[in-house]
Amino acid sequence: MNQRLRVGVVGAGAMGASHVGTLAAGVPAAQVTRVFDLDTARAKDVASAAGGEAAESADALIADPEVDAIVIASPDFTHADLAIAAIEAGKHVMCEKPLAVTADDARRVVDAEVAAGRRFVQVGFNRRFDPGFQDLKSSIIDGSLGEVRVLHGIHRNASNATSTDDAGLVTGSMIHEFDTFRWLLDGEIIGIRVESPVTEGFRDPQVATLWTDGGQMITAEVFVNAGYGYDVRVEVVGTGGSASLEPRTPVIRRISGQGGSAIGSDFVAHFIESYRLELAAWADAALRGDVVGASAWDGYVANLVAGAGVAALGSGARETVDVPERPELYG
Amino acid sequence: MNQRLRVGVVGAGAMGASHVGTLAAGVPAAQVTRVFDLDTARAKDVASAAGGEAAESADALIADPEVDAIVIASPDFTHADLAIAAIEAGKHVMCEKPLAVTADDARRVVDAEVAAGRRFVQVGFNRRFDPGFQDLKSSIIDGSLGEVRVLHGIHRNASNATSTDDAGLVTGSMIHEFDTFRWLLDGEIIGIRVESPVTEGFRDPQVATLWTDGGQMITAEVFVNAGYGYDVRVEVVGTGGSASLEPRTPVIRRISGQGGSAIGSDFVAHFIESYRLELAAWADAALRGDVVGASAWDGYVANLVAGAGVAALGSGARETVDVPERPELYG
Amino acid sequence: MNQRLRVGVVGAGAMGASHVGTLAAGVPAAQVTRVFDLDTARAKDVASAAGGEAAESADALIADPEVDAIVIASPDFTHADLAIAAIEAGKHVMCEKPLAVTADDARRVVDAEVAAGRRFVQVGFNRRFDPGFQDLKSSIIDGSLGEVRVLHGIHRNASNATSTDDAGLVTGSMIHEFDTFRWLLDGEIIGIRVESPVTEGFRDPQVATLWTDGGQMITAEVFVNAGYGYDVRVEVVGTGGSASLEPRTPVIRRISGQGGSAIGSDFVAHFIESYRLELAAWADAALRGDVVGASAWDGYVANLVAGAGVAALGSGARETVDVPERPELYG
Amino acid sequence: MNQRLRVGVVGAGAMGASHVGTLAAGVPAAQVTRVFDLDTARAKDVASAAGGEAAESADALIADPEVDAIVIASPDFTHADLAIAAIEAGKHVMCEKPLAVTADDARRVVDAEVAAGRRFVQVGFNRRFDPGFQDLKSSIIDGSLGEVRVLHGIHRNASNATSTDDAGLVTGSMIHEFDTFRWLLDGEIIGIRVESPVTEGFRDPQVATLWTDGGQMITAEVFVNAGYGYDVRVEVVGTGGSASLEPRTPVIRRISGQGGSAIGSDFVAHFIESYRLELAAWADAALRGDVVGASAWDGYVANLVAGAGVAALGSGARETVDVPERPELYG
CATH class of the missing domain: 3.40.50.720 (NAD(P)-binding Rossmann-like Domain)
Incomplete structure (x- = not known):
């Protein structure tokens, strides 16, 4: 065997x-x-x-x-x-x-x-291994969207037991977005700003704006206590069109004046x-x-972006992400 | 008669x-x-x-x-x-x-x-008279979304013959969003920032961030040369859930490995x-x-927000929207 | 004036x-x-x-x-x-x-x-005047579906105060489908069978099978006490693809583990x-x-089909629809 | 290990x-x-x-x-x-x-x-092992649909190299539906009729009507040369609502006036x-x-239904499915 x-x-x-x-x-x-x-x-x-x-x-x-x-x-x-x-x-x-x-x-x-x-x-x-995200990436690679200009990310949990403070939301949850955007665009994040409509207590949701070395702007909302369920979506917008990852469970129920599908709350089940x-x-x-x-390099850069994001959450300003030279090992 | x-x-x-x-x-x-x-x-x-x-x-x-x-x-x-x-x-x-x-x-x-x-x-x-937007507003008013925290607006044209310069995009196209957000939230916009991934020539798309006196943050993308069609969407996100205006034409065609519906390019037809x-x-x-x-007061305030938006596009910073006292006439 | x-x-x-x-x-x-x-x-x-x-x-x-x-x-x-x-x-x-x-x-x-x-x-x-049905018909006329082979119709009411007996369901509700199919296909119905899974009391829902002079078969479910809402859909299937009328209200609500849109129960509002x-x-x-x-000729033929349908509901067999020669007045 | x-x-x-x-x-x-x-x-x-x-x-x-x-x-x-x-x-x-x-x-x-x-x-x-079909079945079991009255099945291939004659379409393709319906309803099929709008050559598509011992009627369209892609859907309609299996790939592309998602043609990939x-x-x-x-008993009964279906395709009539007594071995 x-x-x-x-x-x-x-x-x-x-x-x-x-x-x-x-x-x-x-x-x-x-x-x-x-x-x-x-x-x-x-x-x-x-x-x-x-x-x-x-x-x-x-x-x-x-x-x-x-x-x-x-x-x-x-x-x-x-x-x-x-x-x-x-x-x-x-x-x-x-x-x-x-x-x-x-x-x-x-x-x-x-x-x-x-x-x-x-x-x-x-x-x-x-x-990076999710078939939906891979399909989304193929829309970028195959050129059908033209030149990509803007991305919008949504990342919501019904509730979250681990991302429970301002910095933790960035380093624990939003860090998925950082890697996702770098990977989708095959590019580097060069600037980040993180803000929240909530000014007292736990600042959730947070709205990030990111800039890439490919000339794109990105908005990303991360809301770890969104109540209704686990919801991860990304839209990529280019000069030739838009591709939007919008997963939906396959069964539509029509009951009591409502038609729709279930939204789970378990991220493990969602991405199993x-x-x-x-x-x-x-x-x-x-x-x-x-x-x-x-x-490991990707993990390190994600941490760099997250660190700049936490700084931005404090400063209220756009923070630069300084990525050092990439060692040859990561070619 | x-x-x-x-x-x-x-x-x-x-x-x-x-x-x-x-x-x-x-x-x-x-x-x-x-x-x-x-x-x-x-x-x-x-x-x-x-x-x-x-x-x-x-x-x-x-x-x-x-x-x-x-x-x-x-x-x-x-x-x-x-x-x-x-x-x-x-x-x-x-x-x-x-x-x-x-x-x-x-x-x-x-x-x-x-x-x-x-x-x-x-x-x-x-x-304000569109049945879809009215339905969206009713989701806010009826309390089913809890406390509203974030809105996301999308406003895309296939191409646009009238919004052809940086300021014109704000004052001619994005101004719809300003009124929409004020009306949906029954609130006032107090700050605005407008940026673009495009740094040379016509800065299209533009990404705005707005703040309201009700403690909400709003992102709004306006892209007047998005190519694929006319597309206006708004998502309202609260502590109890999300409501999203996503109009779709009623016929689904399944042909040659694609299933979907038509997206028009004519805003007059869309909103007729x-x-x-x-x-x-x-x-x-x-x-x-x-x-x-x-x-007229609403029209004036929309112009005030647009003015601050144009200033923000130049300054790169968040600009305050100073709304004077409302005359009694507008109760 | x-x-x-x-x-x-x-x-x-x-x-x-x-x-x-x-x-x-x-x-x-x-x-x-x-x-x-x-x-x-x-x-x-x-x-x-x-x-x-x-x-x-x-x-x-x-x-x-x-x-x-x-x-x-x-x-x-x-x-x-x-x-x-x-x-x-x-x-x-x-x-x-x-x-x-x-x-x-x-x-x-x-x-x-x-x-x-x-x-x-x-x-x-x-x-015939509904923009969705007209768009559906255009899918047939423009040839993108190839040769049409099969249609499927759904016609459901939450509850119905007027179609309350077996024949009335055919002559009062299903008669809409008869005209719809004739108009969509620009053809004539030549046979009909009407059956129901319900064998005692009011036979609702009813499932009709129809044949056209254009060589199509049609299934139509009419269910006037379907409970959940008013729902009218038609799918047209050809050798080149399928077009399906599936109206959806424009707002998607995501609340409490469910994402979907409202389904009304008022047919007048639906088709206003x-x-x-x-x-x-x-x-x-x-x-x-x-x-x-x-x-009037179309109205008469719809009544002819309905009469055959009522007969079929009794006989359990396929009944022929004999359409007399069309007077010149109706071209 | x-x-x-x-x-x-x-x-x-x-x-x-x-x-x-x-x-x-x-x-x-x-x-x-x-x-x-x-x-x-x-x-x-x-x-x-x-x-x-x-x-x-x-x-x-x-x-x-x-x-x-x-x-x-x-x-x-x-x-x-x-x-x-x-x-x-x-x-x-x-x-x-x-x-x-x-x-x-x-x-x-x-x-x-x-x-x-x-x-x-x-x-x-x-x-029976597909998460979507299992979710559909749970809608029946949990009672939210009330008493089930009608099912509608769709089974389309872009083209099919194995189901190439009238009987083969029933015994090779439609046989999936027979097992699906029995399993979804936990019931037995007692009658079947199979017809086609096509009267010469290969009779494809075929439209089946089935009756169950639970008092349901079922329509099933099987079209093995539908051209546009592989498409399997089932709607279950009860007195309390409808549940409909309508899988959709997770990425929506909006390009050139069309918005939609890909439909594959490979049934193995679809159900992998x-x-x-x-x-x-x-x-x-x-x-x-x-x-x-x-x-093996389920396989045998599916063959019994298929046999009756082939007979019905020839007779044009409803054929009874006579299921012998179930051996104790199959509980």
């Missing part, structure tokens, strides 16, 4: 447990062998359901000879150090977004890869197929020594 | 001729008796198709005893003086937007009404029913000595 | 009163001068709101010199005799559907026109613009001595 | 190769060990891409100790005998639809299972996720000795 990538998963919370389940039920190229979580009972449950075992610590998991590659789904502040440890152990990594809490920490991951002379890290910007494709692509690439998807 | 409002129309261009046709074919309460245009042959043709006659001049039309009320559809720079002349003649006016090119000129119309001690002027912000309802409401009100729809 | 058609309206029920209101508020070419209803107080109210007077009887209304043309909106069983009386008086008629309760009665109207040597009657198949265009086209034509829209 | 089901695949055509690829890339519980096809080079290619080997014959594959379970994706006429051979070998089967070409052949499979005293066969009615879920559910069940999805 074919070789399978033996995967250790650090973090068995909602995202980590979902990844373990997805690997076990939908990614034949991978096999979950170890799971670590501070909640050891939970780690054991999640691991055994997938045919693996709990690890004693994250370090032990990374060092374990039964682990070829690591999925990092632990709290954000642990990401960078875990990724660096994995790099130093010469093991492939799929690190949940964000790569780090600060750009400086993310830079340390980049530097570790540069020092190692090769790449190991894929950052979990899963939208993208997670599977992301993990499958990661495992396939790792087995052949390759890295696909968002790189 | 019932009394009919005898209407004189100044300007027989595309908009004026459309209004004459709409009055003749769809507004029984009105009767077009006089039409004036510098192109006298055109004035005669348009008038006679509606059973009326050409007038010798705008002044003569306003003074004509066969004219009870005036529709102003001549070039923008003539609006204010014509409206003032009509007010002084004690005749009702339906003045196409904008009420004036500058806020100062619009203020003169307001002052003329205040001096006259009564209102005569309806400004042609036709969206709103024009009829606007003119009908104006004629009904005029017959009973009343004024409905957007007032 | 232009000449106006002086209209007498027989029947001031929901449909009649709506027509009076539409003529008064939206059809400048017409003027309601007389209204008759057995409920004389209602007739007076409806008439005076439009600037007209109540008539003493239907006969008096038809004979009245202040009446140039007649709208028949009285109970169905009165339609044929009233239409014939109007023809004999040489006055134009807009007769609500159906033209008659039976094909024999409808034939008497046709014969009266033939005897008069000219046409006076338009039958109120309003869908088609009624106005129908009455306007009728008045314009009458003023120039012409007749447009569905003819 | 977890046990994996070792799968042998008979038939490496489009469907078989797709299943091999899906198993290899998306079903960790299974492992393709053997592939047989008359085209041995193709079998070898398909097998080796998945890490398996070509088998010498279907019999050898079924007998192979490295094969725990069999996927049958060979030509329809081979299905029944292969399924019986697998049953006799005591191995699980996922047999592509139809289970057999005739009901008699399908009955032999049922009889083989009954003789074996246990079930081995899942029939590849993949729609349902195939993966079907195969995964099959493998999981087989590993625990269970059978899920459509049973």
